Amino acid sequence: MTALGTATAPAVPPGGLVRTVARTHRTALVLTLLVLATATAALAWLHSLGDEARAGNRACATPPTDGLPSCAAVEAITVDETYASGLAVIATVLSWVMFPVAAWAGGALVGRELESGTAQLAWTQSVGPLRWLAAKLAAPAALLTAGTGGLVLVNVWARGDSNPNLAGDWYYPDVFVSTGPVAVAYALAGLALGALAGLVWRRALPAAGVALAASLLLHSLLERHREDLWPSVTRTEAGSFELPRSALQVAWADSPVNGVPVTRATFHPESHFWPLQYVETGLLLAVAATATAAAFVLLARRLP
């Protein structure tokens, strides 16, 4: 009991526990830092291609007229394809951060330690179970918030003027997730779901599998119902019209009313980007908070 008593004493510096977490998971830490460095370098490189890529994607004419360049000359610039596919890869990577995080948190962070008994041993040392879990969650959460948040900022910077022909429209699933705070919330939700799965299953592989499945479910549910997270705008007009490209079309109907053709379009204008981001971030943070609270309650109830 002496050891346990010391654990809750305020004299113990919290740095040791964080250092232990970092040391145990040094492979994951090194991999994360490598990915961060690679992605940042790639984005800086893409940013440097930006101006030339936009030149390779401008309006053109054949033969060249009205000051427009010849289409063949514009087509000869191939940097725009590199730029566009590079940005698409980064967007996908950023919007999938949740999956490896959840699998790692369920498997390596919590599940393996409970399966092999390392956790139970650690609790008899200078650290109590609740502080053990708090450190396991806080250290990766801080790193994920800083890393994902920083990468989102660099991504927005590299996208320049966000020309939808090059960088994708704002409502593309990957683009939407990788250009706002929702990316950080996804990573944190993955971490919390993984930790909860690890505590529930107490075995590395089942916990990793369940955490990954839960994350896939959450990710695809939100992607599917994203357009319902904020009231959409409806425009009804006689005749036919086209929505601007920046509009996310939700529903479209053209049916004659009293013999007059009427078109009714439901959509999200680009100004809904931030409300949609905030609602989704809020939902994900609520999921993360609930999962974290459930993990702590579960751990507290298991203890004698």
Place this chain on the structure above:
Amino acid sequence: MTALDTVTAPAVTRHTSPSRGLVLAMLRLHRTALLFWLGLVVVAAGALLWAMGPGADAAWAEYTDLGCDQAAPNLGCDSPGPANSRYQTAVTVAIGLVRLLPLLTGAWAGGALIGRELENGTAQLAWTQSVGPARWLAAKLAVPALLLVTGTLTLTLLHRMLWSADRGAAINVMGWRAWHDTGVFEVNGTIAAAEALAALALGVLAGMLLRRTLPALGVAVLTVMSLVYVLDALRPYLWPVKTVVTSLDDGTPGIDSMIVETGAMTASGARVPIPSCSGEPGCDARTGITHYYADYHPASHFWPLQLMETGLLLAVAALAAATAFVLLRRRTGAAV
């Protein structure tokens, strides 16, 4: 010990050969994975069967009701209606599950099948029982391989049925899928099953090399991902291409096939990139180009391409499995 004796007692083994016991033990040990695999096959097969029958009918009815099969389709035809969306979702889910299969197989083989047993010593214990290490590894490879091939080939046959049905009346509903699309190409032939086998062998090898659950899982997933990526990039070069040459008046050839490369030709037949002034008056004479060309694979190259890639995958699988056996022999000495 009494209970253990009863299990290995000759009275029992007389009726069941050791191999049969080994297989039963494996199926019991990995029952979660077995159920998961059965569930995956059932879901994917169900999605394909539904899409083939009621799904395609509903999508086609909606398409004709909207008048999209007419000469002048309206703007509403740009975005699919609910029935079409459901059809597309079902097909996408089925193809997606098959494409996910190599990753799941590699992860499971590296982590649960081999890595975990070597990490916690279950394998070493098993080798002291009625089963030697080589038979142990052979069973670990053969049983999942059989199940994987059976399930994947079932899905392949179902997708081929869907595919040939779609080429008929509902061609517009399926319009934007081509035979050479990633996903469609793999599911329509033997590649899907061969990918699963290669992933199994690579996962087993990762488990044997690292002897720890989670690192083996991670390495297996990364290896399988790279293999799938490399083969995807390599695909067009596995069989000699056909070339079509068009005159400058016809413009660049537009072909509905797997295009490998396009460009321009000079009078001497040399291949050059399409010049940047193309389309401007006097450009062709100035740059000396006389024709455009395109290297492509017609639909008749489907099976040669399939079989070449399948062969490559099976070679990778065989190599990985053989390495795993050699590794096991080195570790366990002459006992194998």
